[in-house]
Amino acid sequence: MADAPLLELRDVSAEYGPFRALFGVSLTIMPGAAVALLGANGAGKTTVARVASGLVPAATGAVLVDGRDMSGRRTYEFARAGIAHAPEGRSVFATFTVEENLVLSFRQSLGKARVAGALSEAYALFPRLGERRRQLAGTLSGGEQRMLSLARVLVEKPRLLIADELSLGLAPIVVDEVYETLASIRTSGTALLIVEQHIQHALALCDHVAILDHGRVGWEGPAEGAANVVVSQLFETGSST
Numbered sequence: 001m002a003d004a005p006l007l008e009l010r011d012v013s014a015e016y017g018p019f020r021a022l023f024g025v026s027l028t029i030m031p032g033a034a035v036a037l038l039g040a041n042g043a044g045k046t047t048v049a050r051v052a053s054g055l056v057p058a059a060t061g062a063v064l065v066d067g068r069d070m071s072g073r074r075t076y077e078f079a080r081a082g083i084a085h086a087p088e089g090r091s092v093f094a095t096f097t098v099e100e101n102l103v104l105s106f107r108q109s110l111g112k113a114r115v116a117g118a119l120s121e122a123y124a125l126f127p128r129l130g131e132r133r134r135q136l137a138g139t140l141s142g143g144e145q146r147m148l149s150l151a152r153v154l155v156e157k158p159r160l161l162i163a164d165e166l167s168l169g170l171a172p173i174v175v176d177e178v179y180e181t182l183a184s185i186r187t188s189g190t191a192l193l194i195v196e197q198h199i200q201h202a203l204a205l206c207d208h209v210a211i212l213d214h215g216r217v218g219w220e221g222p223a224e225g226a227a228n229v230v231v232s233q234l235f236e237t238g239s240s241t
């Protein structure tokens with residue numbers, strides 16, 4: 001289906017045990033589109049990212065990839081359909097070196113034969129990782145750990161990259177670098193779902209914005225000219241960000 005959305009959340013609710021985090025969330029990402037997902041702390045952004053990559057199942061409603069219902073599918077099936085998730089926080093194996101982290105990840109996602117090629121691509125993308133290939137990942141700086149997480153998903157050339165607060169805790173100059181990388185990925189045709197506290201960066205990169213408010217989509221619209229709406233929505237929901 002050429003015109004099917006790459007990803008669609010259709011009236012999705014999601015739960016953690018007895019706690020319901022999402023209520024009837026609908027969100028559509030067309031191939032090549034870039035969507036910013038904003039909202040106060042605890043609004044449900046990370047939960048949407050998890051549902052969109054198969055980490056958390058939808059309790060009701062449906063998640064579709066290329067128009068196919070992915071209910072009950074596992075995370076690796078989302079990955080094979082081209083959905084990559086760079087999760088919140090530092091998602092590296094601290095006691096393995098930079099290169100071991102990359103090799104482990106590429107072996108799983110791309111197969112043994114493609115590991116060497118993928119490593120050179122990763123180091124071309126982030127030369128700093130190449131310089132530090134033998135360093136234990138746990139001793140990398142926060143920004144370098146983010147680069148390592150990003151390199152893992154980027155080299156796999158996903159069709160949709162879901163990035164959850166990639167720039168959290170990074171120096172402004174590193175945030176700029178991360179956003180330059182995201183912009184070039186976008187240009188190469190990868191769709192983006194960006195969860196971000198740096199609203200200006202997110203608005204500059206994305207063409208569509210969805211604001212979550214207590215587990216519901218409170219506002220949705222084009223990124224262009226959305227800054228005022230975004231600020232007032234976030235103030236109304238009590239966010240300090």
Ligand SMILES: Nc1ncnc2c1ncn2[C@@H]1O[C@H](COP(=O)(O)OP(=O)(O)OP(=O)(O)O)[C@@H](O)[C@H]1O
Nearest residue numbers: 016019020021039040041042043044045046047048
């Ligand atoms: N594993 C979990 N178990 C129980 N409750 C959870 C779990 N993960 C998230 N929640 C709850 O679900 C709600 C939404 O959380 P979520 O992490 O999606 O918010 P968020 O918008 O990403 O917030 P932040 O900006 O702080 O990262 C919160 O009330 C949170 O406490």
Ligand SMILES: [Mg+2]
Nearest residue numbers: 045046047088
């Ligand atoms: Mg979050």
